[in-house]
Amino acid sequence: MVVVPLLLFAAHRFPGPTALLDAARQALASNNKGAVVSLFSNPDYADYLLRMSGRQGGFTHVKVAVIPAPPGWEQSGAYWAVFHSHQDIEQDHDPVFPIQNGHGLLGREIPLWGEGINPIFQSRADVHILPSASEADITADLFFKRTGPRKATILRLNDYYMLHSARVDGASEKLVIADDRAVPVVEPGETLRAGSLLIPWAPAPIASATFTYSGILRNVGEDKISANEAYVTAWWVPTTAQLPHQSSVRVVAPKEWTIRSEGSVSSTGWDSAATAGPREQVVSYRCEIPISFPKVAAGNYLLAASVQDRGRSFSAYDLGPKLDEGRGKQDVDTAARAVRFYENLLGSFPFSGYDVLDSDSYYGIESYNYTVLRKDITSWATSHEIGHTYFGGLVPCPYVRDTWNEGMTQYVDSVLFKKDSDHTLEGGIATVNLGVPLTQMFVPWEYNDASYMRGAYVMRMLENEIGFDGVRNGLRDLIKTRVGKDTAWPDLRASFERASGQQLEWFWNQWIAGATFPKLTVLGAKTSRAGDEWVTRVRVSQSGTRKPFRLRFQIKSTSGTDVEEQPEEMSSASQEFDVKTEFRPLRVAVDPFQYTLAKVGPPVEPVASTRS
Secondary structure: OOOOOHHHHHOOOOOOHHHHHHHHHHHHHHOOHHHHHOOEOOHHHHHHHHHHHHHHOOHHHOEEEEEEOOOOOHHHOOEEEEEEOOOOOOOOOOOEEEEOOOOOOEOOOOOOOOOOOOOEEEEEEEEEEEHHHOEEEEEEEEEEOOOOOOOOOOEEOOOOEEEEEEEEOOEEEEEEEOOOOOOOOOOOOEEEEEOOEEEEOOOOOOOEEEEEEEEEOOOEOOEEEOOOEEEEOOOOOOEOOOOOEEEEEEEEEEOOOEEEOOOEEOOOOOOOOOOOOOOEEEEEEEEEEEEOOOOEEEEOOEEEEEEEEOOEEEEEEEOOOOOOHHHHHHHHHHHHHHHHHHHHHHOOOOOOEEEEEEEOOOOEOOOOOEEEEEHHHHHHHHHHHHHOOOEEOOEEOOOOOOOHHHHHHHHHHHHHHOOOOOOHHHHHHHHHHOOOOHHHOOOOOHHHHHHHHHHHHHHHHHHHHHOHHHHHHHHHHHHHHOOOOOOOHHHHHHHHHHHHOOOOHHHHHHHHOOOOOOEEEEEEEEEEEEOOEEEEEEEEEEEOOOOOOOEEEEEEEEEOOEEEEEEEEEOOOEEEEEEEEOOOOOEEEEEOOOOOOOEEOOOEOOEEOOOO
16 A cells, blocks of 8 residues: 555645646555545545545546646636546546645536537447457547537547547647646647547537547456457447437457447448458448447357347347357347337337347446346346337436436336336335435446436336326327437426426425435324224324425225225325224324335324214
8 A cells, every 4th residue: 555645635735736636646546535535625525536436446446637627618727637447338437626726626526518518419430349359449430519618529438448549620639648647738739638538629619520549348347358249338439428429330340240239230321441351240330319328249149039029120149158048038028028018108119129138247238229138137137228228218318417217217117017026116215214316326326226216216106196197198208308318307307297287396306306305103093983984083294304295105004914005195294184994993004105205103003082
């Protein structure tokens, strides 16, 4: 372990960007949380960096670069610190922090997404797979909308790719590579590489760019190239904030391999140096639907099973060495059944079929006309990945500031299609003690998959609020109105309001943007006979929130094997309810399951009442 002088971090002030760079490099090398946090003017600003570093295996797996603010971005700080490491698909990003004037400490992360970004509308990527070297050689052509303000265009490219050349608006650019030893000086006509950041140094949005680069993909997260398979998926096409765009991908790979990318097989369609050698093939794909994650999956696959359904082809591929035809048949049957279900619920499936490719190591991939799944999860995860054709595909989720589509897909697949057979709803209510709102869950499997489970649970709550038809029509409206648009939880509300005719701001505030949930307590219960039935007056209170919530729940009355559940609503701090049963209840409890996110107090025994 590197010993870091405590005096350096106790000063809480760095006289310039070079001093901050030196301090940050030493703090990361020390693998000391306190040293890293001391770089920031507010400890809370370091929160995402701490979590991201933890997923990378510690601070020693993260590097830092300090760069001048790109042209047009100077209002965010004259210098930026970029903390970077290789990133898996749909997981983390390299955070960028301004060096604050005056005391030289790091400020709040600069959100390099949303307004102020010059978005890509089309990408074309040539990918040459070289299994013997575990290498991918790539040329990417990017075309921009030029709709942003007069600022430099900031792209991201996974930092294990080595950049070879840059051409911007038709002119070759000199490359400037930032490291953790010096603050670079960059001039117009140059392209800066700093961690994942890739910045043509121009004070206005650019119209086009071409980059050539290569990467050795052996042990870099889940991406890999081996003698038998290749997965090129994570931040491999330079992207502006992972925003959706139309994409074309052309792959050169061994002749015997099966190759998949998003969309449909197409002619090459553009000039390229990509040519196949004597033992290679060229396959091209075109995806007209704007998506955030074009990918390449390829390997020496064997066809395990195939089926035709409603004019679509469904196939399952096995890496072998032993062909598992039984699992393949199960997977294609599941895929066909899932597409039928989703089409009936959500509308037309936008592709001519769906393929399931298994893997020995790659856990799972969100895709739209195919998926890659580890061998032991294909049979239960295929229908979930097909759901992402709608939520993540047609309606994109860039996974930079939100993971709404995981909860939505979990709801449609696990709750509606699988009837909660995997206990998603039980997992959802178990997140009641997690004080992180859905709108702040940026990594889907962080917090024990809470984005999936709570997201699905909240959608079931919404179903109980506006009815199944309201949710179904809201989902269809969402798919119709937000094709190709960067989408987050707040953007979903309008579709469900239109579908239900209800104002749902309160629902979003309580359950989606908030993470402080009430506790429901039965304060007392009195029961009396009324003819052939019993009437129990139950007093329920809610506590733990700044003001009373609008709630739904069930009052559960039991006596031996007799059970009666009665749905109720409340919006005050306490309220009384009359519950009718055919038996005398011996216990009364509040049951929030599927209706609300709430903690509950213990059941009570109703006392006899003389009320007639």
